[in-house]
Amino acid sequence: MIKDSLDFAEEHRDQALLRIQNYQQLAAKYYNKRTFSRSFAKGDLVLRKVFENTREVNAGKLGANGEGPYIITMIVKPGVYRLAAMDGTEILRSWNSINLKRFYY
Structure with a gap:
């Protein structure tokens, strides 16, 4: 049983990493949707x-x-x-x- 849980530990880490990356992408998308860049031209x-x-x-x-x-x-x-x-x-x-x-x- 301990060997089985050790075998699945790396898979659980990979799944957790994917969940973290998905969450960060969604948070960045939400933030960037509400921001705007100010651009100016020479002479403004x-x-x-x-x-x-x-x-x-x-x-x-x-x-x-x-x-x-x-x-x-x-x-x-x-x-x-x-x-x-x-x-x-x-x-x-x-x-x-x-x-x-x-x-x-």
Whole structure:
């Protein structure tokens, strides 16, 4: 009996692995169905997300959520952009599209 259960142990592990993989695929499909990617073109105006270190002091919950507007000067790769201020000064680092919002005027 112990030898039989040892023989089936590997099969049970394989079945459990398949169940885990199926669950992960379904979870990823569910998550990706509700997400969307933001894509911008060169020259678009965007607002940059305000972080804790750039947040206005004593602004509270009514403080600004975005800084800018900024101009997209270069597309580093899909979803990553280089920005410049409206006066043309370049921002030092590139920004992910998660931290950017389109600016409508």
